[in-house]
Amino acid sequence: xxxxxxxxxxxxxxxxxxxxxxxxxxxxxxxxxxxxxxxxxxxxxxxxxxxxxxxxxxxxxxxxxxxxxxxxxxxxxxxxxxxxxxxxxxxxxxxxxxxx
Numbered sequence: 001x002x003x004x005x006x007x008x009x010x011x012x013x014x015x016x017x018x019x020x021x022x023x024x025x026x027x028x029x030x031x032x033x034x035x036x037x038x039x040x041x042x043x044x045x046x047x048x049x050x051x052x053x054x055x056x057x058x059x060x061x062x063x064x065x066x067x068x069x070x071x072x073x074x075x076x077x078x079x080x081x082x083x084x085x086x087x088x089x090x091x092x093x094x095x096x097x098x099x100x
Contacts, residue, residue: 014083016050017076024066037061053077 025033034044038061046052054062054077059070 014080016080017054017073018048018050018052020076021062022048033065037065053081 030044030048031041034041037044037058039058043052047054047058054073056070056074059073059077062068062073063070
């Protein structure tokens with residue numbers, strides 16, 4: 001976190017949203033929950049296993065099914081993606097200096 005930039009902060013989510021979703025559905029079979037959401041078992045399994053991210057349409061479905069907000073699921077995905085990206089090796093970008 002940059003202390004000289006007051007509008008920038010970062011919260012790291014290290015768990016894929018699929019892990020949180022798996023806990024939310026408990027012992028419900030994947031096939032049954034997939035049918036309830038109107039998605040394929042493969043689609044839901046990929047999400048639950050961390051092999052796919054949560055899209056906006058999926059966030060809407062999850063919010064309706066689980067009584068949450070779609071923003072909860074999208075924010076979780078974004079925070080996970082940012083954490084994952086921050087762990088990858090990359091060339092740092094220098095701050096932009098704007099002439100006064």
